[in-house]
Amino acid sequence: MRILLVEDDPLLSAGLRDALGQAGYEMDHLAAAEPAPDALAHGMHDLAIVDLGLPGMDGLTLVRRLRAAGNKLPILVLTARDGLSDRVSGLNDGADDYMIKPFLLPELLARVQALIRRSQSVASSLLAVGPLKLDLSTHEAWLAGEPLPLTGREWDLLQALALAAPKVVAKRRLADSLSRWDKEVTDNAVEIYVSRLRAKLGDGGLVIRTVRGIGYRIDA
Known part of the structure; x- marks a missing residue:
């Protein structure tokens, strides 16, 4: 399973890469949103984890662009914005799940597993x-x-x-x-x-x- 992490905080990025790597996931990392659509265009990833507070294009704009282009990849949003309106906007604009910083790694791993499992489920055998x-x-x-x-x-x-x-x-x-x-x-x-x-x-x-x-x- 391969995950694209779009996060500009180097310490958080390193921690997530280590934790998800130990859980068996292959990781790719971008520190900005602009290259993400091209990185995801080949269908190599099973999930994207996207920070909202990115330099240049913000994470919410990235989510909107991916959905407008027809990309159905599961997206987990990470953000320090804890307002209800922020969470509603993120979910309405196409995010599949929303986690507020700081968060606990076991919960993040559980949500990652649930999103990937849900996306790969097949209605019929x-x-x-x-x-x-x-x-x-x-x-x-x-x-x-x-x-x-x-x-x-x-x-x-x-x-x-x-x-x-x-x-x-x-x-x-x-x-x-x-x-x-x-x-x-x-x-x-x-x-x-x-x-x-x-x-x-x-x-x-x-x-x-x-x-x-x-x-x-x-x-x-």
Whole structure:
């Protein structure tokens, strides 16, 4: 899981990067809002944590711009502004949650986990991408109506790509999703699993495309 932190306080940023890193999250950090839309444009992040009191463009303007552009990424706002009108404005303008500084790290981690879990929830256990159908509850897959035999890691890879479709999934994120507590999967191993999965998909109407320098996406 990857988080973008937009925060100009260096001490707070360092503390959050350490805490979230220890909790297993990959972190990217920006000290200003202006570069954030470009950083989030590739769909590599699962959550943004945004401070309101930023230099230049403030955090609330950033939230509005992201939502106006159709970006549905979960956004957790951090701010020292504790007025009711500030909280209402933040939520009405597109933030998913709002935390007032100072805050307790265990509560922040719990809210981060809840927002990511909510954003990735699927209403049905059945998922379709073109001719591909996945049953997320039974780990069964069908391509053009025919059963698609997959190993455990091939299933994990295909599921990650299908859940994100049509967005690009970063290679590092795929490696994290394929890793187990006792064995880390490298970026080179991801390439091997992608190659095997492409061979199994054949010419069944589904393509795993390489987006150079970023990762992969699945297209019908």
